[in-house]
Amino acid sequence: MASYYYLVASLPMLRYDAKPSITVEQFLDACKTSLSDGDYRLVVSALSGDKTSNNFLRTYQHFCTMVQSALSEERARKLQLPVEKYRNNGDKSYAVTDAVHLAVANENVLDAEMSLIVLKWKYLDELTAQHTFDIEAVLSYALKLTMIVRKNLFSQEAGNNEFRRLFSNLQYDIKSI
Numbered sequence: 001m002a003s004y005y006y007l008v009a010s011l012p013m014l015r016y017d018a019k020p021s022i023t024v025e026q027f028l029d030a031c032k033t034s035l036s037d038g039d040y041r042l043v044v045s046a047l048s049g050d051k052t053s054n055n056f057l058r059t060y061q062h063f064c065t066m067v068q069s070a071l072s073e074e075r076a077r078k079l080q081l082p083v084e085k086y087r088n089n090g091d092k093s094y095a096v097t098d099a100v101h102l103a104v105a106n107e108n109v110l111d112a113e114m115s116l117i118v119l120k121w122k123y124l125d126e127l128t129a130q131h132t133f134d135i136e137a138v139l140s141y142a143l144k145l146t147m148i149v150r151k152n153l154f155s156q157e158a159g160n161n162e163f164r165r166l167f168s169n170l171q172y173d174i175k176s177i
Contacts, residue, residue, distance in 0.1 A: 005133045007034035011141060016121055020148050027145055031138065039135050046142045056127065056136045060143065063123050066091055067116065070100040078104055110154055117147050 007030060012021040022030075024047065031043050045052045052058065069088040076086035099119045106112040121144060128140040 002036060002039065002135065003133045004034055004039075004135070004138055007031065008133045008137050008141070014141065014144050014148060016118065016144075016148065016151075019152055020145055022145070024145060024149060027142065031142075035135075035138065039138070042135060043138060043142050046139050047146060054139075056139055059127060060124065060139075062091070063096075064120065066093055066096050067100060067119065070097050071104070071116075074100050074104040110156065110159070113154065114151065117151055121147060 011027070011030065014020055028043070028047075031040055035043065042052065042054055042057065045054075046057055049061075051061070066088075069090050070092070072086045073083060073088040075081075076083050096119070099115065103112040103115045106115065124140045124143055128136055131137045131140070
C-alpha cells in the first residue's frame with residue numbers, strides 16, 4: 001500500500017466550520033501529480049460517487065445508503081405516507097436512525113441538512129482514525145472537501161431572498177386570477 005506523506009502533509013487542513021482554502025480542482029491537480037494512476041482514479045470515483053471495489057469507499061457508500069434509507073422512511077412517516085412503501089429493509093444502525101430522526105424532526109431544514117453532513121463527517125473521522133498518510137486519508141479528504149463545498153452553497157440570506165421572490169410571484173399570480 002502506497003503512502004502519500006508529502007501530499008497529505010501539504011494539503012490545507014479542512015474544518016467543517018470554515019471555508020476550504022483549496023478548491024476541488026486544485027485538490028485534483030495535487031493528486032494527479034502525487035498519486036499512482038489507480039489511486040487517482042479512486043479519488044475521482046470518490047468525488048463522483050461512482051461505485052467501486054475499494055473497501056474504504058464501499059464502506060462509506062454503504063453508510064450513506066443507510067442514511068438515505070433511514071431518511072426516506074422517516075420522511076414518509078412525517079408526511080404520513082404509507083411507510084411500508086418507504087420502509088428501510090436494509091442494514092440499520094441506531095446512531096444513524098437516531099440522527100436522521102432528529103434531523104427530520106428539526107423544523108429548520110438548513111439545520112437538519114447540516115446535522116446530516118456532520119453525521120457523515122464524523123463517520124469519515126471514525127473510518128480514518130488509523131489512516132494518516134495512505135490512500136484512505138486522501139479519499140477521506142476528498143469526501144470531506146465535497147461536504148464543505150456543498151455546505152457552503154447554502155446561504156440563509158440567498159435562501160430568504162429566493163423565498164421572497166417566489167412568494168412575491170405567487171402573490172402576483174393569485175391577484176391576477
